[in-house]
Amino acid sequence: MTTEPSTYHRRMAEQKRAAIIEAATRLFLRSGYGGASLAKIAAEADVSKATLFKQFPTKAALFDAIVTEYWKMEDEQKLMPAVGDLRGGLTTIGGRYVALLTRPGMADLFRIVIAEASRFPELGRTQFELGKMPFFDSVCRYLRAEAAAGTVQLDDPELAATQFLGMISDYVFWPRMLLVNWAPGKAAMARVVEEAARTLQARYAVGPHGGH
Template sequence: MTTEPSSYHRRVAEQKRAAIMEAATELFLETGYDGTSLARIAESAGVSRATLFKQFSTKAALFDAIVTDYWRPTEGGGHPEPAPGDLRAGLTAIGNGYVDLLTRPGMVSLYRIVIAEAPRFPELGRAQFDLGKMPYFSSVRRYLEAERDAGTARFDDADTAATQFLGMIADYVLWPRMLLVDWSPSRASMERAVAEAVATMEARYGA
């Protein structure tokens, strides 16, 4: 007799996990990380405490899961690493994918939670950095290194190049949203921002 959970039970577990993470994100934003208890999250998610503790043994583990989920690309899985050989096409694909990531529902809320609570809970900032930003950043750095190896780009420091590219996009797409609640640039304007960032990278690093 198999002990593996059935597809139905796996689906139910996934649904409960998603409900827990959604409820936790809303409560973290509303009452802060410190002011939100696992018991309240369970109540808001409509699950038992036993179910929540089975999924997440600590509040920190739950927050880590939220960060990892938000930084995971929504389509295709993995992090974007186009095949090298065409710097403009590759950077454009990465740039537009980064826009999709930064504008997905909840990303701004996640940043606000981290910024508000990091002075008292520095582990939240570390989770955002280590589990979210750095894996994505590393994928962009690897792509740029592959372009350099292919002879389509020239630079000495891949970290600097990746930081510059992602920073040019985030400065228009993400950071104004942190302060301006009505900041909602059109898709066309964000694509223009990506195109300008790509043109800048080509001018500086294109071989």
């Protein structure tokens, strides 16, 4: 007799986990991180407190899971672009960044962090370390690979990655923190990514299309 959970039970556990994360996000927005207890979240998600505590024994663990879920990429999205085409590689990475930033609920997640950061600074740290930092690191790895191949000349990959991602997020995402109806179209966002890639190419690339 096997002790492995059945496909049905795994699917049910995944559905309950998703319901808990969605309910927690709604309650954090409505009541604030401090005002949302695990008991209230269980009621909002329509699961028992035992079910919630089994998956998330603390509110901090639940928030960690929320951040991880929102920033999660599929396996193919984690693959580093081929080295040798800086503009094409950055365009691919920039498209992935746009997909993350425009994911449903991402703006809500940032609003929770911004609203509660003064009382719960660990929320900002979690958002940075579990959310943005892994993606930022992947951009830095790509730029280092291009530098090692001799296609770019840059001394500070972290600065270049900050410049690139900042050009994208300043148009695609941050206006949404103040303008709730900010929703640029796909063509406009693609153009921003393309221009950001061109800018880094002009600044750092070695050869006829670069500044070196």
